[in-house]
Amino acid sequence: MNPHRYALFPGCLMPTEQYALELSVRATLPALGVELVDLPGLSCCGEPMKSVNQTLTLYLSARSLAIAEKNHLSFFAPCPQCHLALHETNIILQKNPAMMDRINDMLKTEDLHYTGTTKIVHTVDLLHDIIGLDAIKKHVKHPLTGMKLVVHYGCQTIRPKELGRPDDSENPQKVEEILKTLGADPITDYPQKLDCCGAPLLPNKPETALTKTGQKLQAIQDLGAAGVVDLCPWCHKMLDSRQSKAGETVAAKLDLPILYLTQLLGVAIGIDPTKLGLDLNLSPIHKLNLTGDKK
């Protein structure tokens, strides 16, 4: 059996709006030998509801984990928020048997049972640690030569360290290493690298959320980066889709190409660009000449 066989945990934002992420995940990972299984019955991971009712978050995550358990599969969660929620639920419920019993009582109605054996991987550890840079290198057909990119990791990808994040909390470098493998020349550090995109404030302080986005993008633009690589559908919604609005909040004309890591990976390993959702990015990604039109 394929050792790289995972159930896809889509979450909410990717399958209802961030189609470029889903398209590029579904196109690139199988080319690297990953088999993605679509499980029926999944729901929101519950993370955005943690402020309202943490028990609800635990129930929603445990429910999905129980579905994966039933199918004897590990989860691949491309959204860092989902990855954190699923992972944290495992940790909290292992320490709180009473809560686990209560949730299992509710799961009975759907003929599910949670024990906490489901492993969860994210794009970063899947590519960097599991598939590995050497294997990725063998697939590179169109290297992103000299592309001066910066990485926006997003908060949940790296924090909190004690909850087993895909990369280091203070000096994450795995995505930069992946980009170097693809031939790019990433700027490995910049002062705002670990900062938030502002998306968690969308539900109740949308204006401040945009200011946060604008401030970070302006700093990156001043750095002279050619583009930004991101991982999280929430971050991408802010950095890409809302870039021009974010620019207004800091009185700057923002003009930065924003791409999902999986989109760039797809370009580099020679996936048909129409399968990577490149026409869904609203930021000026044409500036990177990814499809080589002008060559």
Place this chain on the structure above:
Amino acid sequence: MTITDLTSMGEPQADVRAEINDRLKRLQHHASDYCYQCAKCTSGCEAHKLLELEPHKIVALLKRGHITELTNNDVIWTCMTCLKCRERCPQQVAPVEILFAAKNLAVQNGKELPGKYTAMLQSILGTGLLQEIQTVTTTTNATMTRDQLCLPPLSLPTDITKFQASIMAIAMQKP
């Protein structure tokens, strides 16, 4: 009764409240023993720069047992959950977790959910996801949905009634 009524004005749920109180008590004990108010959390706080959230003061309120002051203060809803405070506290106090517990308790106390939280909760209850399928615009100004992009159907709870019953039991049911 609508979800808004149930979440913002509904009867308190005994077991959910008990769990939140337990959690707050544990956080309070830990903060009281370990937090020495160095304010490293506040110095790195993303919401501090824009919204004047001061996590070390949140911890101080909890240490002194001023729970009502905590839950009644709208500043608890300005946390961006960037998790830097939890990551960087030299004493392993997690102000972000105190804020989560305070917000949970505020909701239990009947505090109206700010912004879009009610709509998000309603959507999860209705379909299982935060929002319905959105139409997106391409760079050539065409509009697209999942189907047109040849993406497979959404994975959603197969028996929505059973799913809803559990969510109602956690988030909305009377004791």
